[in-house]
Amino acid sequence: MDVIKDAFWREQFVRLHLLLTMKDSAMDVPTNLDARRRITFFANSLFMKMPRAPQVHDMISFSVLTPYYNEEVLYSSHELNRKNEDGISILFYLQKIYPDEWKNFLERIGVDPDNEEEVKGCMDDILIWASYRGQTLARTVRGMMYYRRALEVQCYEDMKSEQDLGGDESARSKAIADVKFTYVVACQLYGMHKASKDSRERGLYENILNLMLTYPALRIAYIDEKEVPLPNGKMEKHYYSVLVKGDDEEIYRVKLPGKPTEVGEGKPNNQNHAIIFTRGEALQAIDMNQDNYLEESFKMRNLLEEFLIKHGKSKPTILGVREHIFTGSVSSLAWFMSNQETSFVTIGQRVLANPLKVRFHYGHPDVFDRIFHITRGGISKASKVINLSEDIFAGFNSTLRQGNVTHHEYIQLGKGRDVGMNQISNFEAKVANGNGEQTLCRDVHRLGHRFDFYRMLSMYFTTVGFYFNSMVAVLTVYVFLYGRLYLVLSGLEKSILQDPRIKNIKPFANALATQSVFQLGTLLILPMIMEVGLEKGFGKALAEFIIMQLQLAPMFFTFHLGTKTHYYGRTILHGGAKYRGTGRGFVVRHAKFAENYRMYSRSHFVKALELLILLVVYLAYGSSYRSSSLYVYVTISMWFLVFCWLFAPFIFNPSCFEWHKMVDDWTDWWKWMNNRGGIGLAPEQSWEAWWVSEHEHLKNGTVRSLLLELVLSLRLLIYQYGIVYHLHIVHENKSFMIYALSWLVIGIVLVSLKVTIDMLVYCIHIYSHACYGTFA
Numbered sequence: 096m097d098v099i100k101d102a103f104w105r106e107q108f109v110r111l112h113l114l115l116t117m118k119d120s121a122m123d124v125p126t127n128l129d130a131r132r133r134i135t136f137f138a139n140s141l142f143m144k145m146p147r148a149p150q151v152h153d154m155i156s157f158s159v160l161t162p163y164y165n166e167e168v169l170y171s172s173h174e175l176n177r178k179n180e181d182g183i184s185i186l187f188y189l190q191k192i193y194p195d196e197w198k199n200f201l202e203r204i205g206v207d208p209d210n211e212e213e214v215k216g217c218m219d220d221i222l223i224w225a226s227y228r229g230q231t232l233a234r235t236v237r238g239m240m241y242y243r244r245a246l247e248v249q250c251y252e253d254m255k256s257e258q259d260l261g262g263d264e265s266a267r268s269k270a271i272a273d274v275k276f277t278y279v280v281a282c283q284l285y286g287m288h289k290a291s292k293d294s295r296e297r298g299l300y301e302n303i304l305n306l307m308l309t310y311p312a313l314r315i316a317y318i319d320e321k322e323v324p325l326p327n328g329k330m331e332k333h334y335y336s337v338l339v340k341g342d343d344e345e346i347y348r349v350k351l352p353g354k355p356t357e358v359g360e361g362k363p364n365n366q367n368h369a370i371i372f373t374r375g376e377a378l379q380a381i382d383m384n385q386d387n388y389l390e391e392s393f394k395m396r397n398l399l400e401e402f403l404i405k406h407g408k409s410k411p412t413i414l415g416v417r418e419h420i421f422t423g424s425v426s427s428l429a430w431f432m433s434n435q436e437t438s439f440v441t442i443g444q445r446v447l448a449n450p451l452k453v454r455f456h457y458g459h460p461d462v463f464d465r466i467f468h469i470t471r472g473g474i475s476k477a478s479k480v481i482n483l484s485e486d487i488f489a490g491f492n493s494t495l496r497q498g499n500v501t502h503h504e505y506i507q508l509g510k511g512r513d514v515g516m517n518q519i520s521n522f523e524a525k526v527a528n529g530n531g532e533q534t535l536c537r538d539v540h541r542l543g544h545r546f547d548f549y550r551m552l553s554m555y556f557t558t559v560g561f562y563f564n565s566m567v568a569v570l571t572v573y574v575f576l577y578g579r580l581y582l583v584l585s586g587l588e589k590s591i592l593q594d595p596r597i598k599n600i601k602p603f604a605n606a607l608a609t610q611s612v613f614q615l616g617t618l619l620i621l622p623m624i625m626e627v628g629l630e631k632g633f634g635k636a637l638a639e640f641i642i643m644q645l646q647l648a649p650m651f652f653t654f655h656l657g658t659k660t661h662y663y664g665r666t667i668l669h670g671g672a673k674y675r676g677t678g679r680g681f682v683v684r685h686a687k688f689a690e691n692y693r694m695y696s697r698s699h700f701v702k703a704l705e706l707l708i709l710l711v712v713y714l715a716y717g718s719s720y721r722s723s724s725l726y727v728y729v730t731i732s733m734w735f736l737v738f739c740w741l742f743a744p745f746i747f748n749p750s751c752f753e754w755h756k757m758v759d760d761w762t763d764w765w766k767w768m769n770n771r772g773g774i775g776l777a778p779e780q781s782w783e784a785w786w787v788s789e790h791e792h793l794k795n796g797t798v799r800s801l802l803l804e805l806v807l808s809l810r811l812l813i814y815q816y817g818i819v820y821h822l823h824i825v826h827e828n829k830s831f832m833i834y835a836l837s838w839l840v841i842g843i844v845l846v847s848l849k850v851t852i853d854m855l856v857y858c859i860h861i862y863s864h865a866c867y868g869t870f871a
Contacts, residue, residue, distance in 0.1 A: 168226075168231060246271070283361065334353060566667075653740075685751065
């Protein structure tokens, strides 16, 4: 090393020598998998290309903004210890999925894990531990405040390097960090929670207040509502945007022209009223279910320098940031969603940003050029219904105004996803509704007109085109089966297959067998396999792929193909999309059959039964002349689709096939079915109320959409028309009177069924009165 004169290169060779000669003991490798992942990513990211970080007092100042409604801030003792039907609590569940972290936690607080009384005595610490492993506001705030902590450390190091130590370095570091970083949480209902007497809402207020006391740099913005007397003696409501800190100390109060949540969507307007309290040149948008890591916070200075570097022809206006989905270990469904989301927020967005140049903003921890956006309409469009998915419109707006959206892989934040079947379905329905509204909006129309041909196609297939193609795929199944039904009932298929000129159709069957594999969506998993292969190795990627197949991932994703299709198609046809709360808690309870029926009846069950009848009729009327192998090759993927849509909600439902739960579900469903509707009854209380709510979208429909709905419903008459003339009792008579007579028979059957059911219910009431002296 002495022969190398240059100090810089001598240092580099010393580092290289250490890397090649040092061996880590296996004892020094963390046993916790998440710790390994974080250390590995941080170490790898240091070798990635990133701008040089300036000193803290020269860096770009920034703010973080988090919208919050009324989700959990901290778990309560009652919620953690409340047991479900199987005697399992959330705390017990967390102890089982994070066993090493639970053991380390008890060791840190000096508690013997075998002493239950001692463990119960530390419940305050346990509440915080559990909350930091859920999707709570406390976890998000702790993560974002790592920015301030990192800036303090870096500022102190800057002073040491400049030998500018005067004894008050800590206070100066905190002051500079406060100048460079601001964190605002837009707690929309904070004022109402403060005045409420409800125990839960009061608890939310107290927990948020404790967060402000724990983190003095935290600021809370909320909408305050006050009644002001007018000169004529009447009262008028005034609305204010208020910023508070510390022990509920008011800093600013800005009068608003009206109630923001009445003129637009709730979440975007919650951000819009609070954005005036942010400071600095950059703004990071953080959702309530996100997290941050201390080691990643040290790289924020590097990321902000990207705003000063040209990417292509211009400097960026939105910096895309990588995410890690931290809920993947909670359940198999959460793992499926985690893998799907990971492939999108890494390799997917990397390609969208470069070379396709069609990356937008997707609600992820992107960093905005604050000055650029607040002078061009803000970061949240808030028109009701059309801006349901408000995040992506910020990307549309930025691109339309000649902004530049980039993506950067050397820094990552955490994000939670839905973990239960019904939670995931609500999320998919919300996104599908949002894409339906995007299809109808002007922003997509303008982008399509202004992009070149290749960029336009890239935008289409990575936004609304994905949902449109999913809908077309399902509609193709309908068209195919109805076409086959016509062929088999009209006799055309029989005449074609028995045509002496058609001697050998085996090559055709082999071709169908090959393409049927890809019909099951095999190609859609390639991005996920590639990303896992790049991150963990292709051996690990293959192993994870096999495990996912064993855990019925194809059934899960095929089921949600129906969710996307139903809600996207309904929004395209009738509009009226609405926000759907998913609920971000842990799923440790069994969903009752009535709940699954309400959620999936129109979107999956009815459609699956229709396809099932089509498949059975096609099989029954063509089995005499068609080879079974040809039928299997043609319809195998459709049978799989029907099976997934009918049974996936029950297969992925905890304890669904236990006998006593099946009996309870039947009792609950029968009670719900028999409960008559009425004014004020929720859909969860009555079948009739649910039926009315399921058809509310028709009230918003236009004449054209209602007419199209009617035309689509007429397809069901093909069943009757074809099958009636194949009954043996008609003796091959093709008269129209046969068809008219079949309608009369159907009417008589329906009336007879109604009379029979009414008589049965009346007899039950009479029996109940005779036995118990009262009507049931």
